[in-house]
Amino acid sequence: MVAIVIVSHSARLAQGAAELARGMAGPDVPLAAVGGLDLPDQPLGTDAALIQKAIESVYQPDGVVVLMDLGSAILSTEMALEALPPEQRERIALCEAPLVEGALAAAVQSRLGASLAQVLAEARGALAPKAAQLGLVPPDQSAVTAAVPAGPALTLELAVRNRLGLHARPAARLVQTAGQFAGADVHLRNVTAGRGPVSAKSINAVATLGVRQGQIVEITAAGLEAEAALAALQRLADDNFGDVDEPAPPAERVVARPTVTSGEAGSLLGLPVSPGIALGPARLFQPAVLAIPTHRIDNPQAEWDRLLAALERTRAQIQAARTAVAQRTDRYAAAIFDAHLLFLDDEALRGPARAAIFDERLNAAAAWQRAVDSVSAAYQALDDDYLRVRAADVADVGRQALLNLSNGHSPAPLTQAGIVVAGDLSPADMAALDPSLVMGVCTAYGGPTSHAAILARTLGVPAVAGLGPGLLAVAEGTVLLMDGATGQVWPEPAAALAADYVRRAEAERSTKAAALAASAAPAVTRDGRRIEIAANIGSVADAQAALAAGAEGVGLFRTEFVFLDRRAAPDEEEQYAIYRAAAAGLEGRPVIIRTLDAGGDKPLPYLDLGPEANPFLGWRAVRVCLDRPEFFKVQLRAIVRAAAEFPVRVMFPMVATLGEWRQARDLLAEARAETAARGLPVPASLETGIMIEIPAAALRAKQFAAEVDFFSIGTNDLTQYVMAAERGNPRVAALADSFHPAVLDLIGRVAQAAHGLGKWAGVCGEFAGDPLAVPLLVGLGIDELSMSAPAIPRAKAIVRDLEAGRLGDLVERALAAETAADVRALARQAVRSNP
Amino acid sequence: MTISRDAVVDWIKAFADVIAVNKDYLTELDAAIGDADHGANMHRGFQAVLTKLPTVADKDIGTLFKTVGMTLVSTVGGAAGPLYGTFFIQLGSATTGKLELTMADWQAALEAGVNGVVMRGKANPGDKTMVDALIPALGAFKAASASNAALPAALRDAAQAAEQGMLATTPWVARKGRASYLGERSAGHQDPGATSSHLLLKAAADTWADNSGNVG
Structure with a gap:
């Protein structure tokens, strides 16, 4: 995307123009506002x-458009340009367009993925619509002016019912339909997500709206054919955008064909999981090769029961993965896992196995x-892409069940640096990878909220998931x-x-390094309130990264x-050795150890947790531990x-x-x-607290505060319980x-209850590290934010810019x-007005 | 006859004082045809320069000038920021590594500085800008130098030429900068940029010609 820089004598004017542009084009356009002098007044x-x-902060190889107000703004910008390296300079265009109109037009065009020249042209024509609206003759009849539709715009608002939202296929139908009406200017806006509007005639533009199931879109049409265009689009929507309402076939996961060719055209598109750029050799992650014993048995019933138990364990694992992976991944997750689950029950598999x-x-x-x-071979032999992919599914499920049957596996360790390529990685697989060798992780399946994904972010390893089975063809x-x-x-x-x-x-690395250099210092707001910024860790190695x-x-x-x-x-x-090692690695800093949080979604064979219909409302975490006091006390003694x-x-x-x-x-x-x-030896005192995840505990925080030493609010689960909505269910x-x-309200009450009795309250969970959440949590009185290590430098920087009072x-x-969208918008403003 | 590093520092300090004294005067000139900030902007910039000077007191003259230029770029704010910033950065480039300046050195530096301002502002003589003081001054200094005048005399000639240039701007219609928005109404007012440029060269003449302790 082409980046936009707005330069003004006034910082507020520049920021205001940037805000308008972002409001129009969405948050993704790289946009920087700069103005005023960096002096106290x-x-x-x-x-x-x-x-x-x-x-430099927004520089894009696609180009940068700089809009300036006047006088010194121009001179200073030219001077700034001279200080940049020549190869960057030639991709930076200083644009004479009016600041506000130019910024809006440029941002919208950039968002459509337009070239530098197109963005410039759009910005320069930015006064034309205004002139037309005022009934003035536009300065010149450029293409931009011609595109301004005559007549009032018509609007149509509708909810997208498609299971996978406006993903590639329905989006393409929408664009094709809109494109049939040359006499209509059709725009699309994702009302729910506050994205757009964009031209409904560009597939890329529509795709950027990220319309998901249940979201409301607004279609605006203007021009002579506006009415006809809207009618056609309404028909298309009534027809579910041509989608048959069925689980998406896994073959659809591949947006670009997985042909291994060089250049842009041969690229694969997956789900962004963990940011960062990596360039390196593919390292195929081989699942452990299972030696399958073959022998005669005496007790077929016992053998059959063993198989059933392994299948049940597999079902629990898949359900857990489905839950984790489908969290907010709009596209395919559910369908993949549903298919896997179906195979577990498939008589085509069970029947022959039972007979054998x-x-x-x-x-x-x-x-x-x-x-x-x-069964896998039968699918493989079919002359149908969609069904052939099923062969891989069967093999996947089969292998997983087999692993359960033979009690676990040890993955082949990575021995050379490179980018790990795998079908999918379990959290254990991910954790076992040597961080000094993993440059990045690409998986064919999985999504951004799986445990493996969370781990990748924690480790700061770039990762992309859901690239489709074609990825596995990479040598x-x-x-x-x-x-x-x-x-x-x-x-x-x-090469280019x-x-x-x-x-x-490299630019990212140097920015990161700067934030990191500043990160060692404590996070104190401008008016002197100290917020403790801590890390969430899941292993001893994490402690060092933290x-x-x-x-x-x-x-x-x-x-x-x-x-x-x-x-x-x-x-x-x-356990003692592990806890001790983690604590020792922190060089005297405090560590809060959370006792075991396992349930039906995290099967532990020795605890006999068993699958549950609703593991998050079931027998888990402290509930299990209190029912197994001897088991629990082993962990408690190790912690003591x-x-x-x-x-x-x-x-x-x-x-x-x-x-x-x-x-x-x-x-x-x-x-x-x-x-x-x-x-x-035992400690003189041991600070003991509870997680606040269950609304009951949050509502009774005052009573708890009288007895505990601290609260740590687990926002992931608290949110699910408060909203009674499972993140794994896309609907x-x-x-x-x-x-x-509602969630923020509870968080605030918990903090107040804690402070009322001289206790402290922290937040752990992904929310604590969300840059937009930081000002809200500090404002609600939270004393400690605990997040994955890579989020720390940014969070500290945000805290330092806040005025807590x-x-x-x-x-x-x-x-x-x-x-929630309103709250996000407010937070966004707060972060921005606190530059 | 040369200009020592200390003499250069003295010039900058002297000019900062001149700006402090003439702050309101410059602002008044600017109020007539601009946005009434030239005096305040220049004052803020040179006060910032004064605080920076001690950090480069032991550096070569080139570094000293570049530091002045970079400081002005970040603290003046108006068009004078990049313009005077460029002037001093160019002086710095022309005097890199030097601990004293000969007459030829100063002429080369001044020429580089003036060229930098012309390039940055894209102003021509007669546009009613600081260039109208700087270009005649450079010409006068070159002429004096060609006729083998001594440094103090050449500096005087340059300052006088700058003053002539400055006074000449009064009847003109501005064609650059904020003043150009006023069109005909800008006539009858002396240009504030040309005025500060004259003061700059006058400060050089005063400092370097009268203080024989530093100029030897």
Whole structure:
């Protein structure tokens, strides 16, 4: 996209123009506003050095358009240009267009993916519509003027019912239909997401609206054929945009054909998972090759039961993955997993497997594998792309069940640096990758909210998911270029393209390095309120990354990793060693260890959790631990021992009632006494808190505050419970938005309750690291924000720009707002007016 | 006869003082045909320069001039920022590594500075801008130098030529900058930019001709 820089004598004017442009074109256009002098009283004027920085901050290889007001703005901009490297200079155009109109027109055009010349032309013609509206003769009858439709615009508003939103196919139909009416200027706006308007005649433009199921779009048409165009579009919408309402076939996941050719055309498009640019050789991630034993068995019923149990475990895993992956991924996730689940029940697999076990007395693994192979081969032989992809699905499900049958696997470790290419990665796979060798991760399946994706972000590894099975055709060692921010992957990229990206990556790195350099210092608002910025970690290695990113401690140490993917529970010594190592790595900074948070979605064979219809409302976390006190106390003793040496705090997840809290607290006291009785050192005091995830606990925060030492609000789960909306269900996922005023209201009350009794309240969860959420949370009185390490430098920078004493107004307006989108808009303003 | 590094510093300081004294006068001139900020802007810029000077006191003259230029770019705000900024940065480029300036050095530097201003502002003589003071001054200095005049005399000639140029701007109609928006109404007012440029060259003549301790 072409970037836009607005230069004015007045910082406020520049920012205002930028705000208008963003409002028009959406937040994605790289746009920088610069004005005034960097002096305490912010006098009017322009500063070539500031302008140079602004240009550098948004520089795009596609080009930069600079709009200026007058006088020194022009001179200073020219001076700034001279200071930039020549190869950048030639892609920067100074534009004489009027500041406000020019910025709006340029931003909208840039958003359509137009070239530098097109954006410039659009900006220069920006006065034409205004002249036409005022009934004046436009200065020249340029193409832009001609495109301005005569007559009033007609509007049509409709809800998109398509399961996958306006994805490639329905979007293409919409564009084709709109394109038939040359005499109509048709624009489309995503009302729900506040994106657009864009030309409805450009596939790229429509795609940028990201219209999802259930969202409202507004179609505006003007010109002679406006009425006819709208009628045709209405018919198309009535026809569900030509989509048959059925699960999308997995073959659709590939937006570009997965042919491995060089250059832009051969690029693959997936779901952006973790930002960052990487260029390196493909490293195919081989799932562990299973040696399938074949032998005769004596007890077919027991063997059959074993297979059924493995299939049930597989079902729980897939459901968990479906839940995690489908969170806010608009497109395909659900369909993939639904298909996988169907295969588990498919008689075509079960029947032959059962026959092999009972009739041939074959062992379960061999029987199952034979059934899988035969069904997979049958699909493979079909002359139909869609069905052939099913072969891979069957093989996937088959392998997963087999792994469960043989109790886990160990993935082949990465031995050489490169970009990991895999079908999908489990969190354990991702965690096992050597961070010094992983340059990036590309997967054929999965989505941006899977656990593996969250891990990738935590590790700061660029990642793209959902690239489609075509990705797996890439040969080992093929050079890949990937952009984790856009989801694009180019196998064997053209040299110029790669060089461009490498340059961008370097620019990103230096910006990051600067933020990082500033990140070690504490985050104190302009008016002196200190906000503790901590990290969420899930392994010992994470602790080091957290420290490097400037974390002042660890606000959430997820201990599930210690328990997952193993046959027997970890013993006290092993846990103690892990907690101790993590705490030691923090060089004296505090760490909050969260006790085990497992449930039906995170199967642990030794706990016999079993699948549940509704694991998030079921037997999980502290509920399980309180029912298995001896198991729980192993973890508590390990934590107590670590706390004797390091500043360790402990918190319990999923507490709903005071009774649960007191039981947990008492078990902790027992664990402490038992440890002391063995002659081992125990801490003089151990700060103990609870996670606030359940609305019941949030509403009774005052009662809890009298007994706990602190609260840590787990916004992911709290939001789902408050809105009664599961993020894994695309039909309701949009409801589960932490920016909703109801969620903020509860967060504020929890903070107040804590402070009322001299306790502190923090927030852990993705929300804490959301740049837009930071001013809201600080305004609501939150004392500590805990986030994934890469988010820390940015969050600290935002806190430092805030005036805590002046956030009352923002909070008041956010709480009075009606929708999450309104709150976002308010927060966006707050972040912007606090430059 | 040369201009020492200390003499250069003295010139900058002297000019800062001159601007402080003439702040309101410059603003008054600018109020008639511009946006009434030239005096205040120049004053802010040179006060900032004064605080920066100690950090480069032990550096070569080129560095000193470049620092002055960069500071002006970021603190003046109006068109005088990039214009005087360019002037001093160009002086700096022409004097890189030097610890004292000969008459020829200064002539080369002044020429580079004036050319920089012309390039930056794209103004021609007669447009009623600072160029109308600077170009005659450069010409006068060159002429004096060609007739083997001593440095103090050449500096005097230059300052006088700048003054003539400045006074000449009064009846003209402005063709550049904010004043050009006034058209005919800009006639009858002396140009503030030409005025500050004259003051700059006058400060050089006063400092370097009268203070024999620094100019040897």
